[in-house]
Each structure stands twice: as C-alpha cells, then as structure tokens.
Amino acid sequence: MNGAESLVRTLVAGGVNVCFANPGTSEMHFVAALDSVPEMRAVLGLFEGVVTGAADGYGRIAGKPAATLLHLGPGLGNGLANLHNARRAHTPVVNVVGDHATYHKQYDAPLDSDIEAVAGSLQGWVRRSATTAEVGADAAAAVAAARAHPGRVATLILPADASWGDGGLPVASGPPPPPAAVTGTTVKAIAEVLRSGEPAALLAGGPAGREAGLRALSRIAAATGARPLIETFPARLERGAGLPAIDRLAYLAELAVAQLDGVAHVILAGAKAPVSFFAYPGKPSVLAPDGAQVHTLAELDHDVVGAGKHVSVLAVEVLQTGLWRQHRQLALDRHHLGVAPQRHGPKPGTVDDDRLRYGCQDVRPVDEGLGDKTDSAPIEIRLQFGEKDRRFYQQRLVEKTWCRVMLERQSLERFPGRDQPRRELDDDIEIV
Numbered sequence: 001m002n003g004a005e006s007l008v009r010t011l012v013a014g015g016v017n018v019c020f021a022n023p024g025t026s027e028m029h030f031v032a033a034l035d036s037v038p039e040m041r042a043v044l045g046l047f048e049g050v051v052t053g054a055a056d057g058y059g060r061i062a063g064k065p066a067a068t069l070l071h072l073g074p075g076l077g078n079g080l081a082n083l084h085n086a087r088r089a090h091t092p093v094v095n096v097v098g099d100h101a102t103y104h105k106q107y108d109a110p111l112d113s114d115i116e117a118v119a120g121s122l123q124g125w126v127r128r129s130a131t132t133a134e135v136g137a138d139a140a141a142a143v144a145a146a147r148a149h150p151g152r153v154a155t156l157i158l159p160a161d162a163s164w165g166d167g168g169l170p171v172a173s174g175p176p177p178p179p180a181a182v183t184g185t186t187v188k189a190i191a192e193v194l195r196s197g198e199p200a201a202l203l204a205g206g207p208a209g210r211e212a213g214l215r216a217l218s219r220i221a222a223a224t225g226a227r228p229l230i231e232t233f234p235a236r237l238e239r240g241a242g243l244p245a246i247d248r249l250a251y252l253a254e255l256a257v258a259q260l261d262g263v264a265h266v267i268l269a270g271a272k273a274p275v276s277f278f279a280y281p282g283k284p285s286v287l288a289p290d291g292a293q294v295h296t297l298a299e300l301d302h303d304v305v306g307a308g309k310h311v312s313v314l315a316v317e318v319l320q321t322g323l324w325r326q327h328r329q330l331a332l333d334r335h336h337l338g339v340a341p342q343r344h345g346p347k348p349g350t351v352d353d354d355r356l357r358y359g360c361q362d363v364r365p366v367d368e369g370l371g372d373k374t375d376s377a378p379i380e381i382r383l384q385f386g387e388k389d390r391r392f393y394q395q396r397l398v399e400k401t402w403c404r405v406m407l408e409r410q411s412l413e414r415f416p417g418r419d420q421p422r423r424e425l426d427d428d429i430e431i432v
C-alpha cells in the first residue's frame with residue numbers, strides 16, 4: 001500500500017468520507033487512491049475557492065470534517081478566503097496539500113513556496129509528512145485535530161514521494177474528547193446576574209444556534225427577562241416551526257448599539273464580546289453600553305449548550321418563587337419581555353399576544369417538565385385577564401379566563417396572527 005492509499009483509508013476510518021478536490025500533478029497518486037477506496041466520495045471543484053467553500057459548508061451542516069485536496073502552496077492560497085471563514089466558524093476541515101518530492105525541494109521549482117507559512121495564517125493544525133510510513137499516523141492526527149471541540153482547520157502537507165512510496169499503513173483515530181464542562185461556580189454566578197432584575201443581554205454563538213441551545217436561551221429569557229441575541233454571523237442557525245426566533249446581533253454598529261442600549265450586563269455564551277466590524281471616526285469600537293459589565297458563561301471550547309441548560313434550570317426557579325413577583329413589572333418592561341422587544345409593544349407594562357408568543361415561548365407543559373434534571377420541577381404559567389380584555393383574549397388564546405402559556409409546538413397554534421389593535425391588561429397577572 002502506498003502512502004496515498006494509507007491516507008485515504010485513514011481519513012475514512014476517522015469518519016471523513018467526502019473529499020472536495022482541485023488536484024495537480026503532485027496529487028495524482030492521491031487521485032488514483034480515491035478510486036481504490038469506494039467509501040470515499042470525491043467531488044471535483046474547478047477552483048480552489050469552491051473546494052474550500054464546499055468543505056466549510058459541509059462541515060457546518062454535517063457536524064464532521066470533509067477533506068480538501070489542493071495543489072501546492074498557490075492552490076492553498078487560492079482557497080484561503082473560505083478557509084478563513086471556516087476558521088472563524090470553527091468548522092472542522094482537513095486540508096491535504098500536495099507538495100514537491102522531498103529531494104526536489106532543493107531546486108526551488110517555480111511553484112515551490114512556504115506552505116507552512118500560508119497554512120499557519122489559519123491558526124489551526126499544520127504538519128508535513130516526511131516519509132511514507134508517517135502518512136497514516138499524520139492523517140489520523142489531522143482528523144483528530146479537526147474534530148477537537150469546537151472544530152478547526154487541520155492541514156497535512158503531503159510530499160509527492162511520501163504519497164507514491166510503498167509502506168503506508170492506515171491508522172484509526174479515536175473519537176474526539178467531549179467539550180470541557182463549565183464549572184458550577186460560573187453557572188451559579190451567571191444565574192445570579194440574570195436573577196438580579198438588572199437589564200441583561202445574553203449573546204450566544206457556536207452550537208447555541210441549534211435547537212437545544214435556542215431553547216435554553218429562550219427559556220432563560222422567558223424566566224428572567226434577559227434579552228437573548230445570536231452572534232452576527234453564526235456558523236449555523238436553525239430556524240423553523242416551533243423553534244424560538246431569536247434575533248441576531250446587527251451587523252451595522254449603530255443598530256447593534258441600539259439592540260444593546262440600556263443593558264447593565266452582557267453575558268457571553270460561545271461568543272466574543274461585541275465589537276464593530278470596522279472602525280469609524282468618532283464611533284466606539286466596543287458595542288456594549290458604557291459601564292455595562294461583560295460576563296463569560298462559556299468559551300467556545302466549553303460545553304456551551306450544557307452550560308445554557310444548567311443556567312436555565314437555575315434561572316427558571318424565578319418562576320416558582322417570590323422573586324418573580326418582585327420583578328414582575330420589570331419583566332413586563334419592553335426591554336425584558338420578548339426576543340425582539342422594540343417590535344412587540346412600545347410601552348412598558350404592555351402585554352399582547354405577540355409578546356406572549358415571544359416572551360413565553362420556551363415554557364414547557366406542566367406534565368412534561370423541562371427535561372434533564374428538571375423533570376421533578378414542572379413549570380406552569382397562568383395569566384388572569386381583566387374583564388375588559390376577556391373577550392379579546394378568549395378569541396386569541398383559549399375559551400377560558402385562565403390561560404396556560406406553553407412553548408411546545410402545539411401551543412404555538414394558539415397564537416394566530418394579530419388583526420386587532422393592541423390592548424393593555426389590567427394589573428391582575430398572576431404567575432403560579
């Protein structure tokens with residue numbers, strides 16, 4: 001078995017079974033090896049930017065790395081823009097970059113370049129296989145590096161003679177280690193900030209853009225009144241019926257400043273502190289309000305979703321204790337109820353069907369609990385309406401004075417589109 005085949009078989013053993021390729025002369029033995037391993041699917045790209053862009057998109061959706069096959073340093077350079085996007089999104093990608101034979105490097109051929117320097121700009125994992133015998137182990141290390149949480153770009157440089165030489169051995173790579181757990185002390189500290197009643201924004205990124213993370217964010221927002229936001233360019237953001245519709249932090253600095261206006265705390269979960277994309281004369285680079293405290297719940301290399309679930313368990317206790325009654329009016333403020341507060345009710349203390357939908361959209365039915373460690377502590381929210389709004393909300397919500405507001409997909413059907421003017425409720429809202 002030559003080095004190229006040992007590389008392909010090692011990739012397949014590590015769960016990498018798609019290769020987007022734009023090969024050249026130095027990679028021909030790898031191309032031949034693709035035919036000998038039917039488990040690997042090869043996809044030709046006519047430009048390196050297409051190859052790296054496809055690998056980035058594949059990794060974001062599949063949740064596992066694809067391989068790229070690129071021709072020497074110039075080929076890697078041509079694909080660098082989308083590899084930059086992959087680096088920013090922490091997408092797992094395994095680059096295989098062909099190079100001149102080891103004994104030919106000394107002649108400085110026209111396409112010779114410093115591949116390590118180009119690959120190093122991606123701040124990922126880089127290694128060069130020196131011999132055929134090393135290719136399998138190096139490929140397994142590349143797969144492991146790409147799959148390590150939260151994901152990164154790994155680049156393996158494959159000299160032509162290491163590729164065509166005999167003596168290659170495939171090597172199996174083990175499963176990636178789980179992400180680090182956030183400490184209980186950190187979770188409790190963030191929960192206390194959220195339960196303090198002071199205006200807070202929760203900026204999340206990474207895996208928090210998927211269903212489990214979105215539900216945890218929405219549950220926290222419904223319980224504490226915090227303003228949930230997703231980073232401006234998330235790696236992946238799930239949408240659809242029954243999922244919480246959480247706004248992204250705006251791209252334009254002035255709009256992002258408006259989203260964060262008035263908050264006293266910015267809590268980060270898998271996201272960086274918000275800054276403007278470019279500098280502008282007379283404009284701040286930091287988007288958080290002056291004096292706002294920035295707290296980190298979880299870095300990207302932590303279990304972001306798990307941390308969010310733990311915080312939601314503690315924060316949602318507000319709904320079961322007298323703390324909610326103390327902060328009820330605060331939660332009704334336009335800054336504290338709803339994921340898009342400025343679009344859902346212009347006046348503090350105003351509650352309408354849109355606000356109920358967005359502000360309470362992740363409270364589970366009482367007979368289902370909240371899952372995980374909270375099955376023994378089911379949550380139920382009831383709203384008692386004043387006489388003047390009884391008929392209006394009977395039509396909008398249920399055929400009773402008392403209304404259960406729940407977040408399961410079926411409950412969203414109770415909130416049809418509004419076609420009547422907004423109204424204020426009497427101050428007889430009770431949370432039990």
